[in-house]
Structures are given as C-alpha cells and as structure tokens.
Amino acid sequence: MNTTALSSGPAASPTATARGMRVSGWFITLAVALALLFVAELSLGSVAIPLGAILEMLTTGSTDQRVWQDIVMGFRLPRALNALCSGAALGVAGLLLQTLFRNPLADPFVLGIVHGARLGSAVLVTFAGVVGNAFLLRYGLMGDVGLAVASICGSAAVLGLLALLSRHVGTVTLLIIGLMLGYLAVGLISVLMHFIDETQARAFKAWDDASFAGATWQQLRILIPGIGIGLAACTLLVKPLNGLLLGERYAASMGMPVGRVKRGALLVTAWLSGLVSAFCGPVAFLGLVAAQIARALMRCADHRVLLPAAGLVGAVLGLAADLVLHLPWSRHVFHLNAVIGLVGAPTALYMLYRTRALHKVD
Amino acid sequence: MTAIRGVAPLGVAALLAACMQIAPPPREPWPPMDVGVAGPAQNLDAACVADYRPDVDYFPQKTRFAHSAQLQVEYGPHYKRVRFTPSVATGEVLEYLFVQCGTPTPAHGPHVPVVQVPVQRLVTGNSAMLGALDELGLVDRLYGAESTRSATVPAVRERIAQGLVHDMWGYGHASIESVIAVQADVYLSFYSAYPQGNMHPRLWELGVRAIPQADHHELHPLGRAEWLKLLALLTNREGRGDAQFSEIVTQYEHWRSIARQAATRPQVLAGFASSRDTVETFGGRNQRAQMIHDAGGEYVLGDDPRPSSLIYEPFEKVYAKGADASVWLGTLGGQADRETLVAANALHGWFSAVEEGRVYAWDHGYTGAWAYPYQDQGMTKPHVQLAEAIAVLHPELVPEKPPAQFLRQLP
Numbered sequence: 001m002n003t004t005a006l007s008s009g010p011a012a013s014p015t016a017t018a019r020g021m022r023v024s025g026w027f028i029t030l031a032v033a034l035a036l037l038f039v040a041e042l043s044l045g046s047v048a049i050p051l052g053a054i055l056e057m058l059t060t061g062s063t064d065q066r067v068w069q070d071i072v073m074g075f076r077l078p079r080a081l082n083a084l085c086s087g088a089a090l091g092v093a094g095l096l097l098q099t100l101f102r103n104p105l106a107d108p109f110v111l112g113i114v115h116g117a118r119l120g121s122a123v124l125v126t127f128a129g130v131v132g133n134a135f136l137l138r139y140g141l142m143g144d145v146g147l148a149v150a151s152i153c154g155s156a157a158v159l160g161l162l163a164l165l166s167r168h169v170g171t172v173t174l175l176i177i178g179l180m181l182g183y184l185a186v187g188l189i190s191v192l193m194h195f196i197d198e199t200q201a202r203a204f205k206a207w208d209d210a211s212f213a214g215a216t217w218q219q220l221r222i223l224i225p226g227i228g229i230g231l232a233a234c235t236l237l238v239k240p241l242n243g244l245l246l247g248e249r250y251a252a253s254m255g256m257p258v259g260r261v262k263r264g265a266l267l268v269t270a271w272l273s274g275l276v277s278a279f280c281g282p283v284a285f286l287g288l289v290a291a292q293i294a295r296a297l298m299r300c301a302d303h304r305v306l307l308p309a310a311g312l313v314g315a316v317l318g319l320a321a322d323l324v325l326h327l328p329w330s331r332h333v334f335h336l337n338a339v340i341g342l343v344g345a346p347t348a349l350y351m352l353y354r355t356r357a358l359h360k361v362d
Numbered sequence: 363m364t365a366i367r368g369v370a371p372l373g374v375a376a377l378l379a380a381c382m383q384i385a386p387p388p389r390e391p392w393p394p395m396d397v398g399v400a401g402p403a404q405n406l407d408a409a410c411v412a413d414y415r416p417d418v419d420y421f422p423q424k425t426r427f428a429h430s431a432q433l434q435v436e437y438g439p440h441y442k443r444v445r446f447t448p449s450v451a452t453g454e455v456l457e458y459l460f461v462q463c464g465t466p467t468p469a470h471g472p473h474v475p476v477v478q479v480p481v482q483r484l485v486t487g488n489s490a491m492l493g494a495l496d497e498l499g500l501v502d503r504l505y506g507a508e509s510t511r512s513a514t515v516p517a518v519r520e521r522i523a524q525g526l527v528h529d530m531w532g533y534g535h536a537s538i539e540s541v542i543a544v545q546a547d548v549y550l551s552f553y554s555a556y557p558q559g560n561m562h563p564r565l566w567e568l569g570v571r572a573i574p575q576a577d578h579h580e581l582h583p584l585g586r587a588e589w590l591k592l593l594a595l596l597t598n599r600e601g602r603g604d605a606q607f608s609e610i611v612t613q614y615e616h617w618r619s620i621a622r623q624a625a626t627r628p629q630v631l632a633g634f635a636s637s638r639d640t641v642e643t644f645g646g647r648n649q650r651a652q653m654i655h656d657a658g659g660e661y662v663l664g665d666d667p668r669p670s671s672l673i674y675e676p677f678e679k680v681y682a683k684g685a686d687a688s689v690w691l692g693t694l695g696g697q698a699d700r701e702t703l704v705a706a707n708a709l710h711g712w713f714s715a716v717e718e719g720r721v722y723a724w725d726h727g728y729t730g731a732w733a734y735p736y737q738d739q740g741m742t743k744p745h746v747q748l749a750e751a752i753a754v755l756h757p758e759l760v761p762e763k764p765p766a767q768f769l770r771q772l773p
Binding site: 045046047066067070071074075076079206209211213214215216281325326 | 636637638639675676677678679681682685686707708709712
C-alpha cells in the first residue's frame with residue numbers, strides 16, 4: 001500500500017524523541033482547547049449569564065436564577081456534551097473509513113453513509129405514521145432507541161454495499177458511488193415524506209436539520225455509552241489497522257484475519273455514524289476534516305496516535321462549530337453543516353488537489 | 363412487442379397530460395354600459411364603460427386606507443393607482459394601476475402591472491384572502507387557490523366541490539404553469555420578507571398580473587383586515603368593502619375598550635420550537651403582537667423591533683423571557699393535546715404554561731393537513747380573535763365567554 005496517501009507526506013521528524021514530543025505537545029494543546037471550548041460553550045449564548053453563576057451551577061448544581069440554571073444545565077450542557085462526544089465519534093469514524101478504503105476523502109457524509117442513516121430514520125418515521133405514531137413519539141426512551149437502531153441499520157446498509165463494491169472499483173469511482181448512493185437515499189426519503197402525514201414530515205424535517213442542540217438527557221444516556229462502546233471497540237482494532245497499512249496480502253500472510261478485521265471496522269463505523277446521525281441529524285464533513293487535521297498535526301500513520309488524535313480533533317471541531325452557531329449573533333441564521341462546510345469543503349478540495357492517487361483515472 | 367414499446371410512453375404521457383389538465387371555462391366579457399356625462403351613480407362592479415368621456419368620474423365610491431401601514435390608493439377619473447410599501451425591509455415599493463374597463467390606460471411606468479377592473483377571474487396564492495372574498499360576495503370569481511384541500515370557507519368549499527377552483531399545487535408559492543393556465547385576471551401572490559420566496563417578479567415577466575399580499579406583515583390587526591379593501595378596489599366594490607370594514611373596526615374597538623379595564627397585563631408566549639434550538643414566532647411590531655397588547659397581554663418578545671410575521675429566535679432567548687409566561691397564545695397548530703405538543707418537540711415542555719395547562723392554539727376546527735379557519739377566515743375577523751384572546755387573558759372581563767371560532771385550549 002502507498003502509505004503516503006494516508007500520511008501527510010514525507011515525515012520531517014528527525015528523531016523518535018522529537019516526534020514523541022511533538023505528538024505529546026499536540027495532544028496537550030488539543031486537550032486544553034477542548035477544555036476552553038467546553039467552558040465557552042457553557043458560558044456564551046444569546047442569554048448573558050455571568051461566569052460566576054455558571055461555576056456555581058457546575059460546582060453546587062444550582063443557582064438562585066431558575067431560568068439560568070435551566071438554560072445552562074438543561075440546554076447548554078447536554079449540547080456541549082453532545083458536540084464533544086459526537087464530534088469525537090465522527091472524527092474516529094472518518095479515520096476508520098479513510099484507512100479501510102485507502103481514501104483520504106472517505107467520510108460518513110461523503111460516502112453516503114449519513115444519508116443511509118437518514119433513510120433508516122425516515123423509514124421509521126413513516127412506519128410510526130402508519131402504526132399511529134405510537135412507536136416513535138409516545139414511548140420516549142423506546143422511541144429514541146428505535147431511532148438509533150433505524151439509523152444504524154441505514155448506515156450499515158450503505159456501508160456494507162460500499163464494502164462489497166470497494167473490491168471491484170477504484171478510489172475515485174468509490175467516491176462517486178458513495179455520492180450516488182447518498183442521492184438515492186435522499187430521493188427515497190423525499191418519496192417517503194410525500195406519503196406521510198404533515199405532522200410526521202415536520203418532525204422529520206426538524207430532526208433532519210443537523211444540530212448538536214436539543215439532545216435530551218435521556219438521549220445522551222443512549223448516545224454517550226453507545227459512543228463509548230464504539231470507541232472502546234476501536235482500541236481493539238488499532239493493531240490490525242496498522243497491519244492493514246502494510247497491505248492486505250502482507251497482513252494476511254502474517255496471520256491476520258483481514259476479512260474479519262475489515263468487517264469489524266465497518267461495523268464500528270456504522271455504529272458510530274448511525275448513533276450520531278440518530279441524535280444530531282446528518283452532520284457533514286466533520287469526520288473528513290477531523291481525520292485530515294489529525295494526520296497533518298501528528299504526521300504519522302500509526303493508529304495508536306491517530307485514533308485518539310482524530311477523536312480529540314473531532315471533539316474540538318464539534319464544540320467550535322457549535323459555539324459559532326450559538327454565539328449571541330444579532331441574526332440567527334447559521335446552520336451546523338454550513339459552519340463545518342466552510343472548513344470541510346476547502347479541506348476536501350485541498351485533498352483532491354494534493355493526493356496523487358486521486359488524479360488517476362480508474 | 364416493438365409497437366407496444368413505442369405506444370407505451372405515449373400512453374403514459376397522455377395519462378399525465380390528462381391528470382394535469384387545466385381548462386378554465388370560456389370567458390364572458392362584462393357587458394358595455396352607457397353611463398352618460400353624469401357618470402355612474404355607483405362603481406360599475408359588473409360592466410364596462412361603453413361611452414368613455416375624459417371628464418367623467420367613473421368611481422363615485424372611493425375608499426382609502428386608514429389602518430394599513432403598507433397600502434395607499436390614489437384615484438384618477440377612470441383609474442386607481444395602488445401603492446404597496448412593504449413594512450418588512452425588502453427595499454422595494456410596488457405600484458399597480460387598476461383601470462376601469464372600457465376606458466384608456468393612462469401613462470404608467472414600464473414595471474407597473476395594469477389590471478382592467480372589475481376583474482372577473484381571481485386566483486389566490488394566499489389563503490387569508492378566501493374569507494374576504496366570501497364577505498365581499500366574490501367567491502364566484504375564484505378560479506384557483508394555493509390548496510383546495512385546506513380551504514374552510516363554506517362557500518369556497520362548495521365551489522371547490524363543483525370543480526371550479528383549481529389547486530395551484532403549492533403552499534404559498536403556487537406552480538407558475540398552473541397560474542398561467544388558469545388565465546386569471548389577477549393572481550394574488552403571497553409576499554415573503556425573503557425575496558427569493560417571491561413569485562411576482564417572474565410572473566410579471568410572463569405576463570401574469572400578480573399582486574403580492576402582505577397582510578401578515580401589517581403592524582395592526584385592523585391594518586391587516588383592511589386588505590379586504592384591495593379586493594374591493596379590484597372589483598369596484600368599494601362601498602361594500604368600506605361598510606364591511608367599518609363594522610370590523612367598530613367591533614374591534616368595542617372589545618379593545620373592554621380590555622383596557624384590565625388591572626394587570628399577563629405575560630404571553632407565542633410561536634413554537636421549530637428545530638432543536640430555534641423558536642419560530644413573530645416580531646414585536648407585527649400585528650399579532652399588537653393583538654396581544656390590545657387584548658391586555660404583554661408579548662414576551664414585545665421589545666423586538668421587527669414587523670415580520672415569521673422570525674427565528676434562539677430557544678434560550680425565548681426561554682429566558684417566556685419561561686414563566688402565564689399563557690401560551692398561539693402555539694403549533696394541529697396538536698391534539700399538550701402531550702403531543704411536547705412529543706413534537708421536547709423543548710415545548712420547558713415552559714410553565716404547558717405544565718399549568720394554559721396553552722392555546724389558533725386551530726379551532728382543525729381539518730387536518732394544517733388547515734383551520736384561522737388561516738383563511740382570520741384576516742377579516744380580528745374582532746373575533748380579540749374577543750377570544752381577552753376571554754383567555756382576562757376572563758373576569760368577559761362574563762359570557764364568546765363561542766370558540768378560532769382559539770382552542772390544548773387539553
């Protein structure tokens with residue numbers, strides 16, 4: 001395998017010690033940025049709340065102003081936790097996809113996996129409409145679990161199809177296939193929306209507007225452990241993923257169960273992407289950008305470094321994008337995907353320009 | 363087999379063409395009428411002038427806009443110039459020229475739509491006009507509506523059942539092809555504060571006389587109701603329009619004087635959570651905010667300076683101001699009860715008005731498909747809405763609660 005397609009070019013680190021220091025330095029920087037952004041997420045918003053009151057709430061759990069407490073503890077804190085965890089999940093999912101497909105542009109959104117998750121949710125919403133709205137809306141937690149399962153199934157279906165096709169087509173073709181599958185899913189969603197009740201369609205539209213806001217504590221009780229399980233599973237994949245970098249044949253000759261490893265990685269990716277889509281809607285580009293930034297910062301292809309780095313960068317980007325949305329602007333017009341797209345689209349264009357593998361005609 | 367392949371697409375095309383066909387009935391022109399040198403005794407609402415004389419006043423019944431912040435009319439002897447200055451900051455001023463049929467068209471700017479009045483065929487892309495059409499006795503001139511499913515005005519429903527009203531296939535923004543096919547004299551298009559949502563520039567290019575409707579952007583409910591006079595101007599029924607509007611003003615002022623006796627002004631929340639972090643509502647200078655004020659309430663976003671009928675505000679801003687509002691007047695329509703409202707968006711459950719059971723929607727008589735009488739009958743009945751709002755905000759002032767026409771309390 002051409003490892004330069006995945007790394008950021010010829011490594012410039014003079015010694016292993018210097019590389020280790022740089023990696024440690026970046027991890028510390030990212031951790032500090034994460035902490036600062038988290039505090040900023042809790043402190044800044046359209047309602048001005050003094051930092052002292054926020055600290056009081058975080059330390060004692062309450063404050064004199066009930067409305068402030070509701071806003072910080074009930075709205076901003078779940079949103080920040082969601083942005084952090086979902087950003088990390090998407091960053092890791094993006095990295096896994098890029099390694100599996102040996103494609104620096106692979107990402108849950110670009111490859112249509114997010115649209116698969118949307119389709120799964122739309123099917124559930126339609127089903128809920130048919131059976132009288134009982135399943136999705138009336139039974140709270142059960143509805144949330146159903147949404148997550150439907151979303152994971154949708155993303156797994158698209159991912160499975162891509163995995164099958166990836167054996168027979170090249171890098172660029174696979175991207176185009178992912179794009180087309182995404183369009184197909186969007187078309188099917190439109191057809192489903194045409195036939196369901198307006199109330200359901202409106203609920204789906206609200207869900208479909210990607211955002212880290214509005215996640216309830218009940219949903220976070222599913223999302224955070226779910227992402228935790230997905231990330232824990234990733235740690236089991238670190239060694240095999242590094243083995244894959246040497247080429248599938250070589251890895252197989254060393255006794256690695258390549259097929260099982262790939263299926264496991266795909267399952268983890270579908271799990272993470274589906275979970276995030278279920279509770280945040282179709283978040284675009286974050287996985288791609290996070291993985292690319294992680295590579296650029298760490299300048300290595302070792303997944304022991306890249307996986308936590310992609311997770312950290314994803315969490316930082318998630319929090320930063322959400323913070324931009326919720327700053328006290330005079331007009332309330334930003335959307336999450338628009339903010340991420342402002343960074344994500346140039347990153348994708350740069351990768352298209354820079355990666356020689358993508359210049360080849362399949 | 364080859365023949366079947368060749369014929370099949372043609373059959374499908376013919377089927378589709380038949381499905382979409384719009385065939386308006388043949389047009390009978392207004393009869394010409396000699397009105398002489400003295401002019402008509404009243405406006406000609408079903409005739410054209412046969413003996414035009416430049417010094418004759420063909421509009422003895424004239425109206426003016428006293429409450430609308432957006433409409434003005436100026437009369438000539440055989441024409442009317444109507445000026446529409448949107449209250450929302452779109453930066454455009456529109457002018458229309460209504461010319462008595464049978465008389466010459468006066469000089470006008472290149473972009474001024476000219477309409478021969480009285481019009482015979484109307485299409486409306488704004489459902490709010492349906493009730494006004496009925497009140498002015500103009501339903502028989504309606505040939506198209508934005509949605510034939512959502513109409514609740516009995517006379518309009520009857521005409522729809524007769525197959526005389528074409529569905530324009532759109533919510534507020536009808537299909538351009540359908541509008542052209544109906545061959546209406548006037549298309550009452552919906553006016554949006556967002557320019558990309560407006561159809562009238564494109565329709566003017568295509569020769570359709572589109573007259574944008576912005577009643578929802580008025581600053582006062584009476585200003586909104588006054589838009590019925592625009593229909594009167596188009597049909598030369600100024601006398602009937604003035605009489606109708608005068609009655610509305612009298613009734614509205616009556617109820618407003620009752621509300622003035624209120625000792626307190628309860629905080630009133632409005633709108634609904636439209637996404638995970640946004641509330642869809644209206645500006646503090648919009649006519650709906652004025653209605654709350656006239657009913658003796660205080661709109662929680664009353665300090666917002668915008669006249670817009672549709673604004674998006676951050677949830678936490680609305681929550682900070684309306685968390686403890688005692689009444690929620692005008693939440694999301696079509697929700698069976700408060701439980702369904704909260705299920706539609708969990709953010710609704712944050713407000714104490716929900717817990718206390720004081721949530722109201724303007725969706726009495728909901729027929730499904732987002733249709734309820736408030737939408738197409740509410741424009742000309744601000745006095746009825748005001749009475750119902752006062753009964754909710756100040757029940758002590760209304761011993762006999764008025765029968766519900768628009769407002770419904772969510773159980």
